[in-house]
Amino acid sequence: MIQKFSIYRYNPDVDAKPYMKDYELDVPEGSDMMVLDALILLKEEDATLSFRRSCREGVCGSDGLNINGKNGLACITPLSDVKAKVIVLRPLPGLPVVRDLVIDLTQFYTQYEKIKPYLINDGKEQPSREHLQSIEEREKLDGLYECILCACCSTACPSFWWNPDKFIGPAGLLHAYRFLVDSRDTATDERLDDLQDAYSVFRCHGIMNCVDVCPKGLNPTKAIGSIKSMLLQRAV
Amino acid sequence: MVTNVATLGRSGVHDFILIRASAIVLAFYSIFMMGFFITTPEVSFEIWHGLFSNLAMQIFTILAVVAVLFHAWIGIWQVLTDYVKNSQLRGLLQFLFTITLFVYVTAVLLTVWGV
Ligand code: SF4
Ligand code: SF4
Ligand code: FES
Numbered sequence: 001m002i003q004k005f006s007i008y009r010y011n012p013d014v015d016a017k018p019y020m021k022d023y024e025l026d027v028p029e030g031s032d033m034m035v036l037d038a039l040i041l042l043k044e045e046d047a048t049l050s051f052r053r054s055c056r057e058g059v060c061g062s063d064g065l066n067i068n069g070k071n072g073l074a075c076i077t078p079l080s081d082v083k084a085k086v087i088v089l090r091p092l093p094g095l096p097v098v099r100d101l102v103i104d105l106t107q108f109y110t111q112y113e114k115i116k117p118y119l120i121n122d123g124k125e126q127p128s129r130e131h132l133q134s135i136e137e138r139e140k141l142d143g144l145y146e147c148i149l150c151a152c153c154s155t156a157c158p159s160f161w162w163n164p165d166k167f168i169g170p171a172g173l174l175h176a177y178r179f180l181v182d183s184r185d186t187a188t189d190e191r192l193d194d195l196q197d198a199y200s201v202f203r204c205h206g207i208m209n210c211v212d213v214c215p216k217g218l219n220p221t222k223a224i225g226s227i228k229s230m231l232l233q234r235a236v
Numbered sequence: 237m238v239t240n241v242a243t244l245g246r247s248g249v250h251d252f253i254l255i256r257a258s259a260i261v262l263a264f265y266s267i268f269m270m271g272f273f274i275t276t277p278e279v280s281f282e283i284w285h286g287l288f289s290n291l292a293m294q295i296f297t298i299l300a301v302v303a304v305l306f307h308a309w310i311g312i313w314q315v316l317t318d319y320v321k322n323s324q325l326r327g328l329l330q331f332l333f334t335i336t337l338f339v340y341v342t343a344v345l346l347t348v349w350g351v
Contacts, residue, residue: 162318166238195248199238202248203314228252235249 036074061150071152092155115176120187137183144178153210166199170210170220177223258303265300
């Protein structure tokens with residue numbers, strides 16, 4: 001079977017503007033492959049085609065793409081799942097394109113950096129050996145720590161498209177909540193202080209695009225709701 | 237934290253509370269007015285005048301229009317900061333909308349006063 005592709009191409013050094021290029025790939029009848037495998041085969045034919053990938057098994061988060069209009073990881077999306085005559089591949093939307101399917105994630109990481117993605121402990125109650133967590137305390141981190149920062153969610157979020165410099169975005173906020181609920185972290189109040197403005201968290205209007213696309217099945221909207229509750233509880 | 241904001245509340249939390257509280261007031265006012273029209277077969281001048289002569293109704297009405305002011309001020313600020321990227325144009329639009337809202341409040345105050 002011949003599978004057709006239409007792939008976003010843009011090399012700022014030579015192209016005046018981006019364009020879509022058609023490709024064809026022979027996929028043997030009855031077999032299947034991931035979108036990333038197809039891209040690698042296409043690159044053998046056309047070495048100028050650029051994309052990111054590393055682990056090729058849904059762990060590193062480097063090959064987030066817009067696949068037929070929906071963000072996802074190329075390495076864990078089978079061609080048979082896309083089910084389209086022509087598979088349209090574009091870079092994740094909303095951020096500057098470096099080349100072809102490679103985007104500039106600076107704004108995404110700047111927002112991530114803002115939430116201080118590390119444990120802060122004032123050391124006032126030092127345990128004799130190490131900071132232990134009960135099973136219940138540890139459970140609170142489930143559904144949060146699994147995020148691989150692939151940016152599929154934030155680049156699917158309209159609020160992030162309009163204000164990528166001010167709104168933290170679903171990925172960053174999921175991590176913010178991960179540290180807010182961590183029993184070993186003592187900077188809860190400072191963290192909330194940094195989030196209480198009108199943009200950082202409150203630009204989320206619960207559109208839930210983030211939940212729809214997360215390849216790890218996580219729920220940033222729920223985490224954001226919990227942050228909002230924490231902020232409100234403190235305010236009233 | 238983002239500090240360059242021209243919204244009504246002092247913070248995002250404050251905005252969030254104001255927008256929801258004003259929504260509740262507006263919901264009650266709408267339900268009340270709907271109930272009034274449904275239970276009143278013919279709305280004559282006397283009945284209408286009687287309704288708005290009641291002090292509680294006057295306060296409720298003023299409360300409702302102030303709720304419109306708060307709700308729309310914050311809501312419009314959010315929409316404008318999403319879609320209007322030119323800050324001069326955005327400032328102008330925000331100014332026009334806010335002025336209009338204050339005109340509403342004044343009009344309602346004067347009307348209720350005159351009843
Ligand atoms: S929450 Fe999901 S979609 Fe968003 S960055 Fe993490 S893994 Fe990717
Ligand atoms: S729920 Fe919030 S963070 Fe998620 S896509 Fe919608 S606005 Fe963005
Ligand atoms: S290549 Fe690592 S997540 Fe796809």
